[in-house]
Amino acid sequence: MMKKTLIFILCLLIVLWFCGPVLLILIAALTPSAEYYDLARLVPTKLTLTHLESLFVRLKATLISIQTALLSIVISFAIGLPAAYVLTRYVFKGKNLFRLTILLTRSFPVIIIGVPLVTLYLRIGIADSVLGVSLAHSSMILPFIIIISSSILGGISVEYEEAGMVFGLTRFRSFLRITLPLALPGFAAAAIYAFVLSWNEVFISAIINLTNRTLPAHILNTAMTSPDYFKFAAGTVMALPAMIFIFFTRKYLMSMWGISLK
Amino acid sequence: MSEVTVKEVKKYFNQVKALDGVDMKIQDGEFVVLLGPSGCGKTTLLRCISGLETVTSGEIRFDQKNVTHLPPKDRNLAMVFQSYAVWPHMKVKENIKYPMRIKKFSKEEIDKRAKETAELLNITELMDRYPAQLSGGQRQRVAVARAIVLEPAALLMDEPLSNLDALLRVTMRSELKKLQQRIQTTTVYVTHDQVEAMTMGDRIAVMRDGKILQFGKAEEIYQRPKNVFIAGFIGSPQMNFLEMTVKREEGRAELVSKGLSILCEEDKVKGLEKANLDKVILGIRPENILLSPENGCVPIKGSVYFTERLGGETIVHVSTESKRFVVKVSGDALFNENETLRIYLNVKKTRLFDPETEEAIG
DSSP: OHHHHHHHHHHHHHHHHHHHHHHHHHHHHHSOHHHHTOTTOSSOSSOOOHHHHHHHTOHHHHHHHHHHHHHHHHHHHHHHHHHHHHHHHOOOTTHHHHHHHHHHGGGSOHHHHHHHHHHHHHHHTOTTSHHHHHHHHHHHHHHHHHHHHHHHHHTSOHHHHHHHHHTTOOHHHHIIIIIHHHHHHHHHHHHHHHHHHHHHOOHHHHHHOSSSOOHHHHHHHHGGGSOHHHHHHHHHHHHHHHHHHHHHHHHHHHHHTTOOOO | OOOEEEEEEEEEETTEEEEEEEEEEEOTTOEEEEEOSTTSSHHHHHHHHHTSSOOSEEEEEETTEEOTTSOGGGSOEEEEBTTBOOOTTSOHHHHHHHHHHHTTOOHHHHHHHHHHHHHHTTOGGGTTSOGGGSOHHHHHHHHHHHHHTTOOSEEEEESTTTTSOHHHHHHHHHHHHHHHHHHTOEEEEEESOHHHHHHHOSEEEEEETTEEEEEEOHHHHHHSOSBHHHHHHSSSSOOEEEEEEEEEETTEEEEEETTEEEEOOHHHHHHHHHHTOSEEEEEEOGGGEESSOOTTEEEEEEEEEEEEEOSSEEEEEEEESSOEEEEEEESOOOOOTTOEEEEEEEGGGEEEEOTTTOBBOO
16 A cells, blocks of 8 residues: 555656646746736736737748658658668668667767758758758657557568468558558558657747748747747647547557557 | 369578478378478478468479479368458358359359358358358358369368367367368368368378378377377377397297287398398387287286376276386276286387388388
8 A cells, every 4th residue: 555655656746757847838828918927926817819820920930840740750651661661670780770770870960961952952952841841850859750660560470371371362452451550550650750850849840831830940030039928838849749649659650669458 | 173283392581491392292192191290390381381381492293284383272272271362341142152262153053152151051050250250160160161162183181170169179070071072173172180180081191201201091190100100199198118029030020028928920121131220120000909818919918007087988008017008998897006017019000110211111
């Protein structure tokens, strides 16, 4: 009994530690500007959505963010799925080295490749475009997609696919008709994770695009010079989708990284 | 339905040899069991026949058609997997119908065949369920139904009963055998269970280290195993092996070890002469050692070391001067430990092996 209470208190502290700041940001974001600077009042008397709304009226940035994230997902999966398939279904020399190198690409901070990318993009004419940022984001997302997808595919018995092949399908069609539907929930979770990564990425999109900026880059540019409650509103917009997505997909995220709950 | 010919098939996984020149000819409609310990290459051979694994060299033919380089889908095969591999996202009826749809059967044909097969395997009432809602035995039936509904050239089974509990395994064993006799489809069945092999196979191929050691009818393999390995692998409890010295005189041969002397029969004398050995390994099965004298039996004195009473039969371990013999007696028999007794070896049913090569000599 004693032990249970202690564990409960410990968990509560951890939750507060992580959620407390988020809650404060959320409250600050919803506080009317008149009350925000009133030091006597910690909790606002009423809440308002005006700050959040004023951010979302920049519909263009939001749309670009969504487009960028979706395109990044498409590109990452198009390249990542075949790689993941090979990693799980075949044995070949240097397989572990290959797996390691995939992760190693993450050791280059995106910010370093930012400037070279801009010069490259200017030369081939995709600077300041959704495609440009998507490609950059894909390079950031791809390693995750490969590792995650290969662990999802590894969890689906190869015999299902082989049964498909024996009963009249080619390897490719057997993957499409048998393995893919089984892997779909996992892939969806991976895609959401990729979406969050792209949605939250700010540096690359701030460097590469000037006029077609994604939401975080746009916020970085505008909100940071605005009053505090706008900053908090911006913080909420950035954090909330990620938190909601992760909350709903947390079960898959666990299995994606190979953590067993049993 | 086809005749399956495997010719000089070799398979390497990088440097590791999995199949080392396998030759076998499976008759049309025959039920052949590939039997061997794990790692002997039996599953690899099955997968090479299915096309899921490519061969390194050699040839595989169905009737006259060379299928060595065809992908699995063009070989007109069906397979039952160890894990059943019943597709979890399809209902039972979809699992059974899907292969026919891939092969572009007409709708009436698909419905008719699915219905007949479901009846044959007693799964009609399960057709609308998902595999997750089925028990292991039911899933097994679905896997078999999906396989036979196509009327394939050959039916391949990879240890299909190994995931079932003991009781169900015995039932399914006889059901599968009956089913095969009824549909007369050429069947290749992989197992490491010698009882399954003995009871189901028209012929058994015993494999070790990527080779087929002996390929023949169950009784032939049981009565006349080609070498010590097969003799020891088939039969439970294991065959007794005893190294003996050979004393040869004109037209006679005597096998001697401590407390035991066996005068060989004519056919064995010939084998011994041909092999020209000083020592041989004598193999005798537990049921060929008796507790009461009979014609042609050689006695040896011993004492009871240990008894296993199984109800219907009793396994007695008897220590003698030269070896501890395992004796199988039918019925429930009671022995005291260290009780002295005489056991009688039925010499006619012994088998002699060369101690060097371990091959049978007579």
